[in-house]
Amino acid sequence: MYGMTASTPLSLVSMIRSHLDGLDRGKQLRLRAKAGYPMIGCDVRVVRKNDEEVAHDGKEIGEVAVRSHGVMLGYWKNPEETMKTIRNGRLYTGDMATVDEYGYIDIVDRKKDIIISGGENIPSIEVAI
Numbered sequence: 196m197y198g199m200t201a202s203t204p205l206s207l208v209s210m211i212r213s214h215l216d217g218l219d220r221g222k223q224l225r226l227r228a229k230a231g232y233p234m235i236g237c238d239v240r241v242v243r244k245n246d247e248e249v250a251h252d253g254k255e256i257g258e259v260a261v262r263s264h265g266v267m268l269g270y271w272k273n274p275e276e277t278m279k280t281i282r283n284g285r286l287y288t289g290d291m292a293t294v295d296e297y298g299y300i301d302i303v304d305r306k307k308d309i310i311i312s313g314g315e316n317i318p319s320i321e322v323a324i
Contacts, residue, residue: 291304
């Protein structure tokens, strides 16, 4: 599960969707370990710098962007930070993630901790291991 006070307390849920009931138990558990898929009423996307969605391949990393009725209006008396964080009605969370072939989102790092090498986003956790 995944959510933020600034967006909505529960944006993603990691239940097994009914059309995936036939997957083996190990695959289901790996899906459940991810942040999940968007809740009803939440439009959650993982996007590149140009705001296009990343490939649903479980590899390409992008930033989580949330649109819902629960997204905050902005930061109190801080319009500059608000403009950086909320664009086109989406809250850019600073969380970096991948999306798998089933649409499940997996949070991999924070944007400020990502290392860019050769044009690729590399989670700092991978470098530390």
